Structure formats: structure tokens, C-alpha cells
Amino acid sequence: YVSDVMNSSPSSDSWGSRDTTSAFFELAIPVFDNFDLQAALRYEDASDYGDTTVGKLAFGWRVFEPLLIRGSWSEAFRAPNLVTVFEGLVVRANSRTSYVCRYAEELWDEGRSPDDPRYNEARDELDCSDSVQRRAEGANDLVPEESTNTSIGFVWEPTENFMFTLDFWRIEKTDTIGLFGETNHSLLDLLMRIGAGDSNCTGVGNPVQGYSDPDPDQVEYYAYAGICPVGQWIYTDDTYKNLDTRIVEGHDVGIFYSTDNDLGSWDLSIRGSFYDKYVQKPGPDSQALIDASESGVFPAGFPIPTGFGDLLRQDGNQTTKYNASLRWRRDMLGAGISAYYLSDFIDTGPGVRQGQKWVVKSMTTYNGYFDYYADLFNTETRFRFGVNNMFDQRAPLADEVYGFAADAHRDYGRYFYVDVRVDF
Numbered sequence: 001y002v003s004d005v006m007n008s009s010p011s012s013d014s015w016g017s018r019d020t021t022s023a024f025f026e027l028a029i030p031v032f033d034n035f036d037l038q039a040a041l042r043y044e045d046a047s048d049y050g051d052t053t054v055g056k057l058a059f060g061w062r063v064f065e066p067l068l069i070r071g072s073w074s075e076a077f078r079a080p081n082l083v084t085v086f087e088g089l090v091v092r093a094n095s096r097t098s099y100v101c102r103y104a105e106e107l108w109d110e111g112r113s114p115d116d117p118r119y120n121e122a123r124d125e126l127d128c129s130d131s132v133q134r135r136a137e138g139a140n141d142l143v144p145e146e147s148t149n150t151s152i153g154f155v156w157e158p159t160e161n162f163m164f165t166l167d168f169w170r171i172e173k174t175d176t177i178g179l180f181g182e183t184n185h186s187l188l189d190l191l192m193r194i195g196a197g198d199s200n201c202t203g204v205g206n207p208v209q210g211y212s213d214p215d216p217d218q219v220e221y222y223a224y225a226g227i228c229p230v231g232q233w234i235y236t237d238d239t240y241k242n243l244d245t246r247i248v249e250g251h252d253v254g255i256f257y258s259t260d261n262d263l264g265s266w267d268l269s270i271r272g273s274f275y276d277k278y279v280q281k282p283g284p285d286s287q288a289l290i291d292a293s294e295s296g297v298f299p300a301g302f303p304i305p306t307g308f309g310d311l312l313r314q315d316g317n318q319t320t321k322y323n324a325s326l327r328w329r330r331d332m333l334g335a336g337i338s339a340y341y342l343s344d345f346i347d348t349g350p351g352v353r354q355g356q357k358w359v360v361k362s363m364t365t366y367n368g369y370f371d372y373y374a375d376l377f378n379t380e381t382r383f384r385f386g387v388n389n390m391f392d393q394r395a396p397l398a399d400e401v402y403g404f405a406a407d408a409h410r411d412y413g414r415y416f417y418v419d420v421r422v423d424f
Contacts, residue, residue, distance in 0.1 A: 016086025016138070019047040034062040044077075048085050052077050052144050070167075071152040077144040084177055084240040087138040093131055098233040099186045099302060100193060100205075101128035106299040107225040122221045133235040134182050143242055147173040153252075165254035175242035180285065182236045184305055185209060187289050187298070193227040194297060201228035210235040244286065244308070249277035264330030272322035278312040306348070316408035318343045334371030334382075339364060342408060349399035360405055361396040365389045376422075384419040388412070 022044040029037040038058040045051035054075035061069045108122035153167030180188075189206035196204045205228070212231035214222070222229035255270040282290060286305045293304045313319050325338035344362040351357075369386030395404035395411035404411050 011090045012088035014086060014088040016082045021045045036060045049080050049142055049144060066157050068155040074149045076147045079144050080142040080177055085138045085140060085142060090136045092134045094134055096130060096132045096182050098128045098130055100190045100230050101126050103190055104221045104225045108221050126218055126221060130233040132182055132233050135235055135237050137239055139239045142177060142240060143175055145173055145175050145177055147171055161258045163256040168251045170249045173246045176244045176246060177240055178243050179238050180241060183303060185236050188285055191292050198223060198226055198228050204228045208237040243283045245281040247279045250275040264328050267327045270324040275312060275319050278317045280308045280311055282308045313345045315348055316345060316405050318345050332373045337368045339366050347398045360398045363396055363409060365393050366391060380423045382421045387416050389414045
């Protein structure tokens, strides 16, 4: 499936629909005067991905008047979106290394000294860099991503105008939907061929890989490596799959204070999220590749599937996020200022250079506004003039397409706005 236009990749038309039937039940139970329970249940049945049921249990215990202890256990799901289920064939041409071919190269030289006249012969005869079609399309066997969420914490209110909250939470998500990737498919194909040997080459290897017929002059290099030969790598059918498990843990802190005095009404809030754990567990295929690499089945230098293990403070997974705001109101006037902070993280793209990793710096932005309230046409009308990113902070440098980590930062710079709100 190719385009007649050089360097362009075709995309077929896509369409899809889904019928969903759902039911939701929630019950609040006042067990005691100072102890409440909440129970909820949700059932959903879809025409394409099947049915799922999730539940929730939560409690609130007022130990004494200033102190509330709260906790919850809940399940959640994210249905496969229509694109991942119904997307038509999308083909992209990429330059990729065939690791089946590269394995034959490596083993050919491994048993020879550099003085051997046939040393490096496989590298001269085999071309392991191919222009590969990645064929991606929807999959009708996907199941919803599901998560289990738990939290425990407390709310402390020593006075009427002050409140402090602290909550510890944990989220475990399974069956994350994504694409396995051409490089991983090539490595998995190699692993299957190593396990099968070269005695019977019928149906050997990763079935999503497409190759041309092997060149007879190149077969001996694969035979020497003990694997079934392949020709040019032409395509990979990389459909969406349920892949990995992700576990995130952390705690949230909140401080809230309000007061009225001769100068007006004041509201201060500080909210912080602190991530203590961010772990991605590989699925069966990814784990097989990791095990093969660690046990020496693959030659040194072959890539290992990335994005697994401890990902805290890597590639946009900041350890600390907080925002603080101060609002003031007196009669017809109002104003506010806020700050938003993101801690630094390591960009793994550039790798390690001279023993150093690239650290994407922390970023703090400040926003402010001024309000004027008026009674127009018997309605309260608010006129607001505001400025976001008051000090024109630019997103810190990262090894990404636009020069910054778009999943973590924005690079709008300073901008002004005017807003008018009318309450009828």
C-alpha cells in the first residue's frame, strides 16, 4: 500500500460507531452521626469492546470537630476510543534496522579474527537498513484500560477560616493501549527465530513481519548464525494492543485560608502534588525482549525496550507540581495573582554525554488579573483584564520536535486578555 507521490505516506478512510448501554448506582449511608459510607457501581456494555463493571467504596470519619479522616477505593476504566478500534489502514514509511539481519552480521564476525579474509564479509553483503512500511490499523479485540485507585488522608480545620488537607493515593492501570513499534517487532522476530533454529523454516518468526524472499547468496550468513534467513524487511503490521501496567503513587497537600478585614475579602490557596512512585511494568512480549537482552541472547548494543521500570523524574514525569493563588475582593473591585510550578526532570532522548544526563529545568509561571464589577441592565457584570505568564518565561530546552517537552510545558510566552462575564 504505497503512494505515487515521493516521500508521502497514504492514509485510508476511517469510520466507526458504537452503541453503549450503561447503568449507574450510588448509595450514601450515614452509619453513625460522625461516620458516613459511600458505595457506587457502574456497568457498561458496548457493541464493540464488550462489557465492564467497576465499583467504589469511600468513607468519611469525623473523629472530632476539627478533624475528618477520609479514604476511598475505586475502580475505573477507559474504553478504547473509536480510532484504536476502527482506524483504517495507515501506512508510514520509515528507515529501520532489521535485527534479524544484524544478528547474522554479528555472529559471522564473532567467530573470526580481524585477520580472516572473510571478516566483515557479512557486513558488506547484507544490507540491514531497510525502508519499512509500518501498517497501523484498529483492532476489534481490545479491552478497556482499567485502573484501581486507593486514597487515605485527612482534613484539619482548626478555625473557621483555615483548612489543611493531606491525602496519600495510589493508581494502578492495566492493559494500557498502544503500538508495540517496528523495532520491538523486529527484535521479537529475532528472538522467535533464535528459539526455532534453522531446521524447519516454515512459519517461523513474528507473523506481523513481512520480508521478501532471501537472496541465495546471503543464506549462508543466516545458516552460520543458526537462524532461518530473511530477505528485505518490507512491512510490519503494527496494530493497537493492550500492553503494559502502570503504577503511580504520591500525595497531595492543600492549604486554604480566607479572611475579611477593612481592606476587603482575602482568599489564599496552595495545592501541591508530590509523586513518590512512577513505574511501568512491561507486558509479556516486552518482558521477553528485556530478559533476552539481560541474559545475553542478543548481542551487546542491541536496543532494549525502553519506557519501563522506574520512570519517576523522567521525560515529563515531574516529582513536584504546585499552584498557589491569592484573591482579593472589595466592593466593585477585585484582583488576583497565582503561581504554577513544575519541577525538573531528565530528558532521556540525548542519552548520557560525558557522564551527564540532560536535565530539563524547573519552570514557574505567574498569572495576574484585575476585576471591575458593575450593575448593567440589572445584572452583575464583571470586566476582567489579565495577563498570563507575567514574566514571559519560556519553556526550558528539551530534545523534542519543537525544542521543549510539549507534554509537560507550554511555550506561549506572556499574553494579555480581556474577559467579560454577565450573570443573569
